[in-house]
Amino acid sequence: MSPAAGDAGLDTFPKLLLHHARVRPERPAMREKDFGIWQTWTWSQVAEEIRALACGLAELGFRRGDRIAIIGDNRPRLYWTMCAAQALGGVPVPLYQDSVATEMAFVLDHAEVRFAVAEDQEQVDKLLEIKDRCPTLERIVYDDVRGMRNYGQDFLSAYERVVEAGRAYDRANPDFFQAEIAKGSGGDVSIFCYTSGTTGNPKGVVLTFDNILITARNAAEMEGLTEKEEMLAYLPMAWVGDHIFSYAQSYAVGFCCSCPESGATVMEDLRELGPSYFFAPPRIFENILTQVMIRMEDAAAFKRRFFHFFMDHARKWGIRLLNGQSVPLGPRLVYWLGNLLVYGPLKNTLGFSNIRLAYTAGEAIGPDIFDFYRSLGINLKQLYGSTEASVFIAIQPDGEVFADTAGKPAPQVEIRIAENGEVQFRSPGVFREYYKAPDATAEAKTPDGWVMTGDAGLFDERGHLKIIDRAKDVGRLTDGSMFAPKYIENKLKFFPNIKEAVAFGHERDYVCAFVNIDLGAMGSWAERHNVAYGSYQELAAHPQVGQIIKGHVEQVNRDLAADPQLAGTQIRRFLILHKELDPDDGELTRTRKVRRRIVAERYDSLIQAMYAGDPSVHASIEVTFEDGRKGRLEGDLEIIEAATYPDSGQTARQAAE
Amino acid sequence: MSAQTSTGAGTQAIGAAGASGARVFEEVLLEVRNISLSFGGVKALTEISFDIRKGEIRAIIGPNGAGKTSMLNVINGFYHPQEGTITYKGEVRRQMRPYQAAKQGIARTFQNVALFKGMSTLDNVMTGRLLKMRTNLFWQALYWGPNLKEEIRHREFCEHIIDFLEIQAIRKTPVGRLPYGLQKRVELARALAMEPELLLLDEPMAGMNVEEKEDMCRFVLDVNEEFGTTIALIEHDMGVVMDISDRVVVLDYGRKLADGPPDEVRSDEAVIKAYLGVGH
Numbered sequence: 001m002s003p004a005a006g007d008a009g010l011d012t013f014p015k016l017l018l019h020h021a022r023v024r025p026e027r028p029a030m031r032e033k034d035f036g037i038w039q040t041w042t043w044s045q046v047a048e049e050i051r052a053l054a055c056g057l058a059e060l061g062f063r064r065g066d067r068i069a070i071i072g073d074n075r076p077r078l079y080w081t082m083c084a085a086q087a088l089g090g091v092p093v094p095l096y097q098d099s100v101a102t103e104m105a106f107v108l109d110h111a112e113v114r115f116a117v118a119e120d121q122e123q124v125d126k127l128l129e130i131k132d133r134c135p136t137l138e139r140i141v142y143d144d145v146r147g148m149r150n151y152g153q154d155f156l157s158a159y160e161r162v163v164e165a166g167r168a169y170d171r172a173n174p175d176f177f178q179a180e181i182a183k184g185s186g187g188d189v190s191i192f193c194y195t196s197g198t199t200g201n202p203k204g205v206v207l208t209f210d211n212i213l214i215t216a217r218n219a220a221e222m223e224g225l226t227e228k229e230e231m232l233a234y235l236p237m238a239w240v241g242d243h244i245f246s247y248a249q250s251y252a253v254g255f256c257c258s259c260p261e262s263g264a265t266v267m268e269d270l271r272e273l274g275p276s277y278f279f280a281p282p283r284i285f286e287n288i289l290t291q292v293m294i295r296m297e298d299a300a301a302f303k304r305r306f307f308h309f310f311m312d313h314a315r316k317w318g319i320r321l322l323n324g325q326s327v328p329l330g331p332r333l334v335y336w337l338g339n340l341l342v343y344g345p346l347k348n349t350l351g352f353s354n355i356r357l358a359y360t361a362g363e364a365i366g367p368d369i370f371d372f373y374r375s376l377g378i379n380l381k382q383l384y385g386s387t388e389a390s391v392f393i394a395i396q397p398d399g400e401v402f403a404d405t406a407g408k409p410a411p412q413v414e415i416r417i418a419e420n421g422e423v424q425f426r427s428p429g430v431f432r433e434y435y436k437a438p439d440a441t442a443e444a445k446t447p448d449g450w451v452m453t454g455d456a457g458l459f460d461e462r463g464h465l466k467i468i469d470r471a472k473d474v475g476r477l478t479d480g481s482m483f484a485p486k487y488i489e490n491k492l493k494f495f496p497n498i499k500e501a502v503a504f505g506h507e508r509d510y511v512c513a514f515v516n517i518d519l520g521a522m523g524s525w526a527e528r529h530n531v532a533y534g535s536y537q538e539l540a541a542h543p544q545v546g547q548i549i550k551g552h553v554e555q556v557n558r559d560l561a562a563d564p565q566l567a568g569t570q571i572r573r574f575l576i577l578h579k580e581l582d583p584d585d586g587e588l589t590r591t592r593k594v595r596r597r598i599v600a601e602r603y604d605s606l607i608q609a610m611y612a613g614d615p616s617v618h619a620s621i622e623v624t625f626e627d628g629r630k631g632r633l634e635g636d637l638e639i640i641e642a643a644t645y646p647d648s649g650q651t652a653r654q655a656a657e
Numbered sequence: 658m659s660a661q662t663s664t665g666a667g668t669q670a671i672g673a674a675g676a677s678g679a680r681v682f683e684e685v686l687l688e689v690r691n692i693s694l695s696f697g698g699v700k701a702l703t704e705i706s707f708d709i710r711k712g713e714i715r716a717i718i719g720p721n722g723a724g725k726t727s728m729l730n731v732i733n734g735f736y737h738p739q740e741g742t743i744t745y746k747g748e749v750r751r752q753m754r755p756y757q758a759a760k761q762g763i764a765r766t767f768q769n770v771a772l773f774k775g776m777s778t779l780d781n782v783m784t785g786r787l788l789k790m791r792t793n794l795f796w797q798a799l800y801w802g803p804n805l806k807e808e809i810r811h812r813e814f815c816e817h818i819i820d821f822l823e824i825q826a827i828r829k830t831p832v833g834r835l836p837y838g839l840q841k842r843v844e845l846a847r848a849l850a851m852e853p854e855l856l857l858l859d860e861p862m863a864g865m866n867v868e869e870k871e872d873m874c875r876f877v878l879d880v881n882e883e884f885g886t887t888i889a890l891i892e893h894d895m896g897v898v899m900d901i902s903d904r905v906v907v908l909d910y911g912r913k914l915a916d917g918p919p920d921e922v923r924s925d926e927a928v929i930k931a932y933l934g935v936g937h
Contacts, residue, residue: 034820035813035816035817035819035820036812036816036819036825036828037816146821146879146883147875147878147879147882147883149882149883150882261825261826262823262825262826264825264826265825265826268826268829
């Protein structure tokens with residue numbers, strides 16, 4: 001039986017709210033740093049706030065089934081709005097706070113939103129700009145009154161006024177709030193999460209209370225979350241991950257969720273708060289590590305050597321300790337000392353002292369970065385999820401954490417790999433539908449509940465799911481072996497010297513690649529080794545640079561050789577491009593993802609040369625400068641042969657033994 | 658932001674502010690009449706007269722060396738004009754020192770940022786509260802007893818200002834390490850901490866990029882609107898001046914060239930000739 005049904009009818013968030021207000025009234029439910037101090041609300045206070053707000057919304061005419069848009073940074077009042085709307089049988093529709101007005105207009109119109117709650121003047125201005133295009137939008141409530149003094153429109157209401165009116169309404173109708181909550185049940189729609197949509201318009205993913213609550217509870221149970229956890233809510237409220245970690249699991253378990261003072265203070269707030277449960281995309285973990293390393297490079301020589309000594313020790317033993325494997329007494333003692341002198345203070349500076357559980361997801365994380373955090377004793381794990389699954393599809397169980405997998409299927413989740421390598425799943429968290437898009441729903445979900453993820457993946461011998469690429473990008477070499485370009489490119493990009501890589505191989509005999517060097521990292525190498533260069537092009541063409549990159553490529557080949565399914569896709573030949581791939585030339589998207597088709601078209605002659613076996617090639621390519629002028633960039637590029645390792649997993653495993 | 662930070666004045670605007678921009682102000686807060694100031698043989702200001710009305714944003718513009726900063730220095734008591742009178746809140750001022758001006762509710766920022774570079778943003782803002790502190794040096798040094806309570810009260814006030822100007826992220830950063838645009842904002846924060854009735858801003862947007870300028874404009878307007886603070890500002894960016902000010906006075910070679918609403922000043926022949934220039 002599902003845990004949701006086990007909790008005596010606590011199948012919606014408003015019911016859980018009342019439950020917590022009764023069972024743990026004095027426990028903190030939310031915090032927000034405001035005016036330089038952490039302000040705290042207990043569960044009973046939050047329940048009071050939400051009660052008043054819900055009554056206020058009802059008085060403004062909010063009815064069962066109405067949609068309410070929520071726009072702003074992570075603020076307690078906006079989270080309360082979600083619960084208040086749900087208490088009245090309404091559906092919250094959180095929007096990305098940084099989207100421009102036209103993007104908002106689509107969602108507001110598509111979801112037929114009647115009410116909107118905006119954080120501040122900036123968001124209200126955007127809503128006013130598009131109000132004509134959203135005929136259903138009737139009322140806008142704003143939280144921060146600053147700058148709103150001269151807005152006379154009668155459909156604008158200050159949050160505080162709504163709450164005040166709600167208190168009066170509540171006094172007149174004392175049974176209203178409870179009665180409304182009692183009308184809700186687990187099968188009702190809980191939220192619309194609009195997926196950001198890299199292609200076409202965003203899609204509204206409809207999730208029910210059961211979807212979200214069962215999934216949230218399953219994961220919380222598996223990880224042993226308790227009411228004592230501390231969580232920092234700093235990722236966009238419109239993103240399903242924030243909804244699960246900061247809202248759903250907080251309500252499911254009863255732990256406290258904290259909002260940072262502003263987007264710019266997150267790192268400092270993190271340090272002050274010291275959360276026990278933390279989520280961040282790989283990019284953030286990477287940035288933190290880079291900052292630590294840069295600061296250490298500036299430290300005195302003694303401190304630096306001290307730091308590196310203990311970090312090397314942690315790398316060797318820390319992960320084994322975290323995994324609960326046996327470690328001899330000597331290294332244990334040194335690790336204990338390191339914890340006292342280096343790891344502890346470092347974790348304290350980063351705000352990671354109390355972390356029991358940290359997740360990362362979204363894209364591949366570099367193994368070095370991953371190991372760095374784990375070696376410090378931070379239980380960082382990877383998970384694989386999607387909006388359509390209410391996040392959790394696969395999680396790495398404790399003691400089985402590997403840098404290159406996404407973990408095992410989460411509780412109650414079934415995963416299968418389709419013929420074409422696509423990952424498909426079925427779980428209690430599977431979304432009901434895409435709102436007003438039955439075709440898209442039918443395309444993504446089979447009638448018996450399996451959801452197509454669009455990701456290609458495989459299970460390794462440990463039973464762990466490995467996500468290798470988007471399914472549509474996966475191709476085959478002429479000998480039939482699977483070719484996953486992004487998987488190979490990511491492996492290359494984990495080297496700091498390599499900024500961008502593009503691999504080719506679909507319907508070819510072997511794999512070739514383009515590489516962009518990282519001007520920052522290679523430039524600093526050049527400085528230290530007295531290599532003079534005048535431009536990116538010059539440095540990229542330097543023979544020593546070529547040798548360094550060749551070493552990286554061969555390391556990737558060694559890794560690939562260890563995996564029997566991918567051993568055939570080692571990189572035989574590569575070249576270092578004479579220009580950086582650039583969004584202005586259409587080679588990358590604005591979010592810096594490679595546009596394969598365009599790169600293949602623009603550099604066709606180079607690709608031909610690589611497969612023709614030429615030792616070098618003359619390149620001439622049109623470039624667009626920042627001011628829009630166009631020019632041509634010419635140069636002779638060396639094509640470098642990389643060693644490949646014909647043996648598959650066999651030797652690697654033997655070597656490890 | 659709550660009303661407690663207001664100077665208690667509230668805007669005296671008659672009619673709605675907004676797209677039309679035609680706010681009308683009646684009550685005169687400060688009036689300068691026939692001010693002349695010279696340094697030896699150099700005449701910095703010659704018989705300048707204008708007024709600043711309660712609640713308005715008043716711009717002072719003019720080419721380099723026109724006497725704009727001298728005018729601000731006269732208003733806040735740093736320079737003493739040889740001739741003329743200054744009437745502030747109905748009282749005619751004679752010789753006055755800057756700290757007396759500060760006590761009477763006149764705060765300012767400087768053309769070249771004048772902050773304590775080694776101190777944090779918060780400490781810099783707290784210095785703006787110095788005149789409001791009641792406890793003496795002895796108690797302040799002890800940081801105990803009556804001072805502790807007072808310090809917390811002032812800190813709370815400063816935190817409201819920090820929140821208002823959105824500089825939370827640099828609260829603990831030494832200001833010397835901040836980029837110029839942010840230093841300007843810290844300076845504004847310190848001036849606001851004094852709860853001024855009249856705020857003098859000397860080129861608040863100089864050296865800023867477009868985005869920083871837009872932010873600063875927003876803050877100047879917000880300060881004026883939320884706290885009802887009267888603002889007199891010197892600025893070279895004509896776009897900014899014409900957009901946010903209610904009335905503009907134009908100086909040239911120490912003389913008043915024109916005085917009136919932005920539209921009127923913009924089309925004034927003498928002003929175009931001396932300062933704005935003609936499009937070629």
